[in-house]
Amino acid sequence: MKTVTMADVAQHANVSKSTVSQYLNKRFDYMGEETKKRIEEAIKELGYRPNILARSLKQKSTTTIGVIVANILHSFSTQVIRAIEDMCHESDFHTIVCNADDDPIKEKKYIEMLRAKQVDGIILLPTGDNKDLYNDMLKEKYPIVFVDRTVPGVNIPSMLLDNEKAAGLGVQHLINKGYKQIGVITNVIRNVTPRMERLNGYKKTLQLNGIPIKEEYIKSLEVSKIKDGLREMLSLENPPEAILAGNDLTLIEILKYVKEKNLSIPADLAIIGIDDVSFASFYEPGLTIVAQPAFEIGNKAAEHLLNKIQKRAIPEERLVYRFEPKLIIRESC
Incomplete structure (x- = not known):
């Protein structure tokens, strides 16, 4: 035809x-x-x-951005994507979403694919292992923004939670409730920013309260091994009375173990999770959570990137934008 x-x-x-x-x-x-x-x-x-291609060549813009998340299973990732999509829709921009599975090779392929499709910019939750590629984009002045993580030696603007403060809020609440034997479990993803900063916040808060740090109370594990790690921790001669879950996927695995063993929350084990989950308010008992403003972070990332693409002035531009965590107290501790 x-x-x-x-x-x-x-x-x-x-x-x-x-x-x-x-x-x-x-x-x-x-x-x-x-x-x-x-x-x-x-x-x-x-x-x-x-003819979108012809129009984009004429206008030198595809009015499209790429979003590469580290793990789309995280509730944080889905909320950030939604916020970015909303902001882009208001500006008549389209989004292409890619899931890197925290795999640097997959991340690199997605970056190259998106650039081949001539997207106008990229919002990236970086693995951290493609520094040369990140810096090449920076040298080319290609519009790119990081979310959730920073990468040492790469001066790309990043939007992320005050992770140390988030962990500190959770640990301090447990201490205020009378708990002194407090464990922490995170899922292991190399040395990514949230994991490292949340562990630092956990340790610093214990030290500020004169509570010794016990290495046997600290576990970083693959998601599939979290239940085994919790079982080991609770089998210690002096097991922890409370657990800080480092993120939403870790929290879910802890709750699975609690159900399997018929443990009572908080009588047998007090629990606080970092990252909000949709079921926190109606889980029995209600889950105390340290929430991060995912929609605000996504909005800020999209706004920043669109300003760069459209060469608009960026107010108070800086390298790292930190967002405040919020402690939501319920019955789990």
């Missing part, structure tokens, strides 16, 4: 090509209602579809 062109639409509607172009770009300032109606009807009757 012959491809329907803008010229065909213009001829069918008895207007010029420039008028059709103005209609497609929503420039209606000097366009009468009758003209708009004729163009709309011509587009429908002919089945015209704008």
Whole structure:
């Protein structure tokens, strides 16, 4: 079938090509209602579809950004994606979402694919292992923003939680409730920012309260091994009375173990999780959570990237943007 062109639409509607172009770009300032109606009807009757590639080459923009998350299973990732998509929709930008599975090779392939598709910029939750690639984009002044993590030696703006403070809020609440034997479990993903900072916040808060750090109370494990690690911890001669779950996936595995062993929360084990989960308020008992403002972080990342793409001034530009955690107290401790 012959491809329907803008010229065909213009001829069918008895207007010029420039008028059709103005209609497609929503420039209606000097366009009468009758003209708009004729163009709309011509587009429908002919089945015209704008040539997005041709338009992007002319405008030097695809009005599309890429979003590469480290692990789409995290509730934080899905909330950030939603916030980015909302912000982009308001600005008539599209999003392509990729899941890197915390795999540097997969991340590199996605970056190369997105750039081959000429997306205007990328929001990345980085693995941290593609420093040369990150710095190459920085040298080229390619619009890119990090979320959730920083990468030493890479000066790309990053939006992330105050992770030390988040862990500190959780541990301090447990201490205030009378607990002194407090463990922490995180899932192991090399030395990524949230994991390292949350462990530091846990340790610092114990030290500030004069409570010794016990290495046997600290575990960083693959998600599939978390239940085994908790069983080992609770089998110690002096097991922890309370646990800080380093993120949402860790919390879910801890709750699975608690259910399997018929443990009572908080009588047998007090629990606080970092990262909000959708079921925290109606789980029995309600789960005390240190939440991070995922939507605010996603909005800020999208706003920052769009400002870069559209070469707008960025107010108070800096390398790292920290967001405040919030302790939501319920019955689990």
